[in-house]
Amino acid sequence: MKVTVVGAGGNVGSTVSMAVAQRDFAKEVVMVDIVQERNGEKIYPSKGRALDQWESSPIHQFDTKLTGTVDYEDTANSDVCVITAGVPRRPGMSRDDLLETNANIVQGVVEKLVEKSPNTILIIVSNPLDVMAQVALETSGFDSKRVMGMAGILDTARYRSFLAEELNVSPKDIQALLLGGHGDTMVPLPRFTTIAGMPVTQFIDEDKLESIVERTKKGGGELVNLMGTSAWYAPGAAAAQMVEAIMLDQNRTFPCAAHLNGEYGQKDLFLGVPVKLGHGGIKEIIEVDLNDEEQQLLDTSAEHVHSVLKEFRKLMNK
Template sequence: MKLTVVGAGNVGATVAECVARMDIVQNIALVDINEGVAQGKALDLMEAAPIHGFDTVIEGGADYAITKGSDVTVITAGLPRKPGMSRDDLLAKNAEIVSSVTRSVVDQSPDTTIIVVSNPLDVMTYVAYMESGFPSQRVMGMAGILDTARYRAFLKMELGVSVRDINAMLLGGHGDSMTPLPRFTTVGSQPVTDLIDEARLDEIITRTKKGGGEIVGLMGTSAWYAPGAGAAEMVEAIVKDSKRVLPCAAWVTGQYGLEDMFIGVPVKLGRGGVEEIVELDLNDKETADMKASGEHVREVIGAYENLKAQA
């Protein structure tokens, strides 16, 4: 199996490192417009192999020829968020970058499965889907895993329990419009609503929604450890054909009352990509929240389509 990671910045390098340490693919191609950065990080990772004990071969460069025959491709290329910027502010420039990257990837690996990490996530996944011409099952976005991980991390901080015992699910668009599901959050066998009062839980959910912005405010740039690990978890599920149920941005065709967009939903991930969308039984409020999130994603898709028409 072979993985390509496009973008050798912080997120892309973290994806490559996480997957290499899993030792689940034979080769990783790390591609970046800055050839020296891609080659340098690939070499640095190879020199870490004897310490971590992995045999994955990592090659870096600017030429997409090194990506040929990739089974999975992770696209992290794009401008990072800066203080004061929303994910949507990145729309025009990153749509141009993701379009170009997708065409180059498909040219070398027509059978690859694409995972998009670039922001604004839901719409960049749509861009990759339209440019690739792939079946929707083979294009997806990494968002829900990251959002859910942040939520679980904040719950761990609050309750002082192991993250392994916290099960949670967040749906909807990536960012402020995500749909929280406290009813589906448990700690061990206990509902989180029995452990944290409603007001405090709302504060934790709000922090989760603004989790990316909180890190941008602290560091002056976007996060990379958690996003990179989230994308690597998706790669692992596909490569191992494990059929894991994970929240990802997937193409909906009526599920949750939404259609013709990529939005965060629980999916079964395997060698075929998104093999099934799992529909949870939402209550009226959760359904309304999901609809509102879908409307936001639809607005940004419309903005992208307008920009494309004007080009």
């Protein structure tokens, strides 16, 4: 089993690589990034990070080999490829501000990956995620079940962690579901949120729950403001969980950015919805019954994704 992570010289990519290695199901994780220059000297972040992480293998007790490279030849015959390459957010930026730059990066990366691994599965982490997944789908020519975006697992994890902190319960016991685009228009669904099977509304008042929902929507921006750059630990862990579910054929149900073709009343766009992940990628898109308010919020989120996608096509045709 072989996993490639592109952008692995950066924080998110290197965290994905380490999280996959520590799970110890893959034979090799190939960490790809570009050659950089510092003070007139060439540096190789992906090679350095790979070596550093491999040196921790006796401590963490894993056998997965970590290989750092700048050559896509080393990615050949990868089972899953995770794309984290792109410019990270800075304070004051939205995910959408990254559109043109990251679209060009993702397009170039996908072309190189599919040439070497035509049967691979693509997991997109680069922002704006929903549109970058569309770029990957169109560039690769893959069946849509083999292209997906990492968003819902991360957003749901943030929501669950905030609830656990507020209610002083274990995050392990909180189950939740978020839909929609990866951004401020995401749609947390308190109606589907439980603590050990019990409705969360039995534990928290409506106003406090709503404040946690709003914090979740702006969770990425909160971290950008605190650190001056995008988060990496939780996004990396979320992507690694997707890789594991696919490669071990676990049939896990997660919210992910999937390409919709009529589901939830949406067509020809990526949107966060619950899916079943296993061998081959997305085995099933699961449709839950939404009430009128929830459907309206999801439609609004989809409209935003459509608007960013429209802007992307305008930029690419200028």
